Amino acid sequence: MNRIQSALEALLGRIDTPAPIVLTDVMQENIDRMQAFAVDQNLDVRPHVKTHKCVEIGRRQVKAGAVGITAGNVGEAEVFAAAGFADIFIAYPIWAAGTKGPRIRKLAGTTRLRVGVDNLAAIDALADAMGEDAGRLEVVVEVDCGARRSGAPADAAGELAAAARNRGLVPAGVFTYPGHGSAGPDARQRAALDQETALTTAVRSLAAVGITPEVVSAGSTPTVEFSTSGVITEIRPGEYVFNDLNNTRLGACTEDQIALFVAGTVVSDWVSDQVILDVGTKVLGREGSPERGFGGIAGTTATLSKLNEYHGFLPLPEGFRPSVGTVLPVVPNHVCPVVVNFEEYIVTDSTGTTLERWPVDARGFLN
């Protein structure tokens, strides 16, 4: 029996389903392991809070040695700043329109704030929003390293950083996201190399305009183990805190390092060799595919084959026939979209003896 199974067994009768269960001992091991890796590599850790959106978990990451946190948008940053986090990087190409300009200016007055930029118009909008407080806002130029998402070409970093400097903003460095490292186990190391190459080019581009970066920031849970402290000074992993089946498949974690699962109940069993769980897309998101499935049952080979909003379809492998009312541990393919569906985590450890509830503080804060 694995740790998820033993925790769930101890919790039975004390929880309603569906519910996201966090094992704090597994989570703490994940936090400590990442920190030890970073210390060994002389890297700073700035965990991405998009994964957990939880102040208590962010505090544990900082206590373990994180230099600050990474947020995905202004709303997340506001929630964590209000909770006392003093060093926040919004790793996103912010467009400071509407009330976002005043919100960023206010935020920069309460916490050390870095935001991403990847184009001149966004730099102008940020500078306009900051007004005479421009010197309080650090900008980090996003460069693309092959994900073809956001990010300027690496050799344009200097031009953008200089433009920010000219507008009175503080050009703090460069960052990138090797998203193409999630394509498969073989893609991870290659994406990490692309990342190193792009950041090296970006740093040279900064040097050409006389800027020495304070931070050279890299992703991500799947690629982090290949990130060495050559040019990189900081890593921004998010998912490592909980891990999930996708990361297991990529070889980025083991199943025993998964710290979050969803407790679900068998509610119907009329179809031959299939049961229905109360775990659908409104719990798991639609992360997966018919081939890969949409989530697995810990300790078994059973995999959800299809999801409706409140129903998960679970074909039963030979010898596995849970009856109606059985509570099963569902392990998500991708943990980040699960968390935001709930008001709170059910928090325990591998023994399942303790039971706390922690709010998902920054859920719903999307802009």
Place this chain on the structure above:
Amino acid sequence: MNRIQSALEALLGRIDTPAPIVLTDVMQENIDRMQAFAVDQNLDVRPHVKTHKCVEIGRRQVKAGAVGITAGNVGEAEVFAAAGFADIFIAYPIWAAGTKGPRIRKLAGTTRLRVGVDNLAAIDALADAMGEDAGRLEVVVEVDCGARRSGAPADAAGELAAAARNRGLVPAGVFTYPGHGSAGPDARQRAALDQETALTTAVRSLAAVGITPEVVSAGSTPTVEFSTSGVITEIRPGEYVFNDLNNTRLGACTEDQIALFVAGTVVSDWVSDQVILDVGTKVLGREGSPERGFGGIAGTTATLSKLNEYHGFLPLPEGFRPSVGTVLPVVPNHVCPVVVNFEEYIVTDSTGTTLERWPVDARGFLN
């Protein structure tokens, strides 16, 4: 310019993105059209609140003539009961374990409550939970009509209803969900026929044990126009209140009947013929496919081709080149998973002049 585009244009500068925008005039037309159809067909409307999770919208549905509401789980029902809704059907095979038993008993003391059942063990659990209040809980037997999800075989309805009666619960009728009607435009009418057949069989099965159903309840937005008042007494559409691209593709609504869109901003444009929007899976869910896309831009042929958590990838059709900072109206493939990602709706109408905020009251209440 369509209604979504004109509303968005009028809202520019007054909203942060991403944000879910509701057009109340389009929504009211949708509510009124469904009610008129039901009156014409001599059917009751019991809208499924899973789509909007919003008390204010539920009130408008009841004001228009809905006999009550449908909920997807106990948590949703609790939120609406606390807001004064007096007739609630949880159309789900409830398993009354943990605190769910006491919660259902309490709920049945504050509102007229119907819950779904599809097996004997669940009936026993409900009866145990209700104790001497069993007579306050109406149960509706779920039968399968081809979706192969939850629901007993139609001819088992009588046995289940009789078992409920024997335990002191009130057997109120039968329901089914023709989920296979979402497979494509041709599937809708066929699924509606399957639904009619299954419900007819179920009603005969009830008659065989001496039970005349008070309610014979049918889904759903895609199939509802083929639901006639032969055996069916009630319809439970949900998505019709907002509509979405999936329903447009099925022929269940027109594009001009879509009452909800997401305002998103172009945040990056470095990749040729593509821009990145601040609308990813944490806004839209991962509803769609690479072939069908993950959401469209109203008034254009542009379709999101890929989503990350905070990023939407938008390939640009010929002649469409929105600059960084442009706010675009994203129409979801499937509206239900969008709503639960936000704390509140931005509420306006086609003119975009008014601006209110309505809470998504029952978000996060999943068990």
